[in-house]
Amino acid sequence: AVYLLGHGRRRGRPPGPRPLPVIGSLHLLGNQPHRSLARLAKVHGPLMSLHLGAVTTVVASSPAAAQEFLQRHDAVFSNRSVPDAAGDHSRNSLVWLPNAPRWRALRKIMGTELFAPHRLDALQHLRRDKVRELVDHVGRLARRGEAVNIGRVAFTTCVNLISCTIFSRDLTSLDDDGGSGEFQEVVTDIMEAGGSPNISDFFPALAAADLQGWRRRLGRLFARLHRTFDEEIDARLRGRETGGPKKNDFLDLLLDAAEDGDNTARLDRDTLRSLFTDLFGAGSDTSSSTLEWAMTELLQSPASMTKACDELATVIGSKRSIEESDIDRLPYLQAVVKETFRLHPPVPLLIPRHTKVDTKIMGYTIPQGSRVFINVWAMGRDKETWPEPKKFMPERFLGRTVDLRGGDFDLIPFGAGRRICPGMPLAIRMVHLILASLLNQFTWRLPDEVERNGVDMAEKFGVTLTKAVPLCAFATPL
Numbered sequence: 001a002v003y004l005l006g007h008g009r010r011r012g013r014p015p016g017p018r019p020l021p022v023i024g025s026l027h028l029l030g031n032q033p034h035r036s037l038a039r040l041a042k043v044h045g046p047l048m049s050l051h052l053g054a055v056t057t058v059v060a061s062s063p064a065a066a067q068e069f070l071q072r073h074d075a076v077f078s079n080r081s082v083p084d085a086a087g088d089h090s091r092n093s094l095v096w097l098p099n100a101p102r103w104r105a106l107r108k109i110m111g112t113e114l115f116a117p118h119r120l121d122a123l124q125h126l127r128r129d130k131v132r133e134l135v136d137h138v139g140r141l142a143r144r145g146e147a148v149n150i151g152r153v154a155f156t157t158c159v160n161l162i163s164c165t166i167f168s169r170d171l172t173s174l175d176d177d178g179g180s181g182e183f184q185e186v187v188t189d190i191m192e193a194g195g196s197p198n199i200s201d202f203f204p205a206l207a208a209a210d211l212q213g214w215r216r217r218l219g220r221l222f223a224r225l226h227r228t229f230d231e232e233i234d235a236r237l238r239g240r241e242t243g244g245p246k247k248n249d250f251l252d253l254l255l256d257a258a259e260d261g262d263n264t265a266r267l268d269r270d271t272l273r274s275l276f277t278d279l280f281g282a283g284s285d286t287s288s289s290t291l292e293w294a295m296t297e298l299l300q301s302p303a304s305m306t307k308a309c310d311e312l313a314t315v316i317g318s319k320r321s322i323e324e325s326d327i328d329r330l331p332y333l334q335a336v337v338k339e340t341f342r343l344h345p346p347v348p349l350l351i352p353r354h355t356k357v358d359t360k361i362m363g364y365t366i367p368q369g370s371r372v373f374i375n376v377w378a379m380g381r382d383k384e385t386w387p388e389p390k391k392f393m394p395e396r397f398l399g400r401t402v403d404l405r406g407g408d409f410d411l412i413p414f415g416a417g418r419r420i421c422p423g424m425p426l427a428i429r430m431v432h433l434i435l436a437s438l439l440n441q442f443t444w445r446l447p448d449e450v451e452r453n454g455v456d457m458a459e460k461f462g463v464t465l466t467k468a469v470p471l472c473a474f475a476t477p478l
C-alpha cells in the first residue's frame with residue numbers, strides 16, 4: 001500500500017526512486033544528503049520527488065528548476081517546512097513563521113531598518129575594531145609559532161561582529177582558552193542539534209513523542225541563549241529610562257519600533273529573543289564556514305592566493321586596515337568568495353520550503369504538503385553550468401555579473417525570492433572584510449604534513465555544510 005501511495009508517477013508527480021515500505025527512500029540519504037540527492041538527480045532529473053519517511057520531498061537541482069520555485073511560484077513556496085525541534089521558537093521566528101502579515105512586517109524591519117546600507121555603515125566602526133582584534137590575535141599566535149584554527153577564530157569573530165551590530169558589545173572573546181566561551185558553545189550546540197536528522201520530521205505522526213529528544217534539547221539551549229539576550233535587553237531598557245545616549249544598534253532600532261507601536265510585527269520580549277536567536281543562529285556558522293572554505297581553497301591554489309594578495313597589495317597596501325567600502329574595489333577577492341560559495345554553499349539545500357496547495361511545476365504536480373529542497377550544492381557542481389566544475393577557479397566570475405542577490409539562478413547561496421537571506425548585506429561585508437584582512441596582513445602556509453598529504457576536504461552536513469577536519473594554518477606577519 002505504501003508503495004502504491006508513495007510511487008506517484010501515475011499522479012503526475014516528478015520522477016524519483018521507488019520507495020520502500022514505511023521508510024520510503026530515507027535509506028538513500030546517508031550522512032551526506034546533498035551528495036546523495038545530487039547523485040539521484042543525475043538518474044531522475046533536476047526535478048525529482050521522493051518519499052522521506054511519510055513526507056513527500058521534492059528536490060530541485062538545476063537553475064531552471066530552482067527558478068520555478070523561487071521566482072515563478074515563489075508566493076506558493078514561501079512558507080517553511082518547520083522542523084519539529086524548533087518547538088516554541090518557531091512561533092516568533094523570522095526563519096520559521098509562515099508568509100503572513102507578521103512575517104512580512106518583520107522582514108520589512110530587517111530590510112528597511114536593520115540591514116539597510118546606511119544602518120550598516122553607521123555601525124561599521126564597531127566591526128572594524130573586532131577585525132583589528134582578530135588580526136592582533138593571529139599576530140600573537142604567529143609570534144608564538146602556533147597554527148591558527150581558521151574556522152574557530154572566524155566563528156568567534158563573526159559572532160562578535162554580529163553581537164556588535166545588535167548590542168554594540170562582544171558576547172564572546174578570542175582570548176578564551178580554546179576560543180569558545182559559553183555563548184559560543186550554546187550557538188554551536190544549537191547548530192548541531194538543529195542539523196541532526198530527526199525522526200519527528202520524517203514521521204510527523206510520531207512528532208509529539210520527540211523520540212530522539214531533539215526538541216527538548218534545543219528548548220534547553222534556546223533558554224540559555226534567551227537569558228543572555230534578556231540581560232542585554234534589560235540593561236538597555238534601564239539605560240533608556242535613565243536617559244543614556246542611544247547607540248542606534250539593532251537593539252535600539254527594535255526597541256524604537258516597538259515603542260512606535262508596530263502591532264503587526266509585535267515586537268514583544270519573546271519576539272526579540274527569537275529574532276536574536278535567528279540572527280546569531282543563521283549568521284555565525286554560515287559566515288565563518290565560508291571563510292574556512294575560502295582559506296582552504298586558496299591555500300591549495302597558490303596562483304589564486306597570489307592574485308588575491310596582489311590585488312590587496314595594490315588596492316589597499318598592508319599599512320592600512322581594510323574598510324567595508326573597499327570591497328567594491330576588490331573584484332578578484334569577490335570572485336574568490338563567489339567561487340567558494342559555488343563549491344561550498346553554507347546552506348547546501350537552502351532552508352526547506354513547503355507548499356499548502358497542489359502546484360504544477362515543469363509539467364508535474366507538486367502535491368500540497370510537500371517539502372522542497374533546492375540543492376544548490378548540486379547546482380554549483382553541474383558541468384552543464386560550470387566548465388571543470390571541481391576546479392577552484394575564481395577567474396570564471398571575472399567580467400560576469402553574478403551578484404548573489406538571487407537574480408542569477410546559477411549561483412544562489414543566499415536563496416532567492418521572498419525568503420532570500422535578509423542578513424546577506426551584513427554577511428557579504430563580514431566575509432570580505434575578514435578574508436581581506438587575513439590575506440593582507442599575513443602570508444599563510446599549511447603545516448608540512450598537510451602540504452605533503454593534501455588537505456582533507458571532507459564535509460560535515462548539518463544546518464551548515466562545514467569542514468569536517470578543521471583547517472589549521474601558520475601565519476607570518478607581512
Ligand code: HEM
Pocket residue numbers: 094095096107162278279280282283284286287290345346347350351413414415416417418419420421422423424426427431
Ligand atoms: C555566508 C553567510 C550566509 C549564507 C550563505 C546564508 C544563507 C541563507 C539561506 C540560503 C537562507 C534561506 C533562503 C531561502 O529560503 O531562499 C537564509 C535565511 C536566513 N538568513 Fe542567512 N545566510 C548567511 C548569513 C546570514 C546572516 C549574517 C544573518 C543575520 C545576521 C542571516 C539571517 C538569516 C535569516 C533571519 C534567515 C531566514 C529568513 C526567512 O526565512 O525569512 N543570514 N540564509
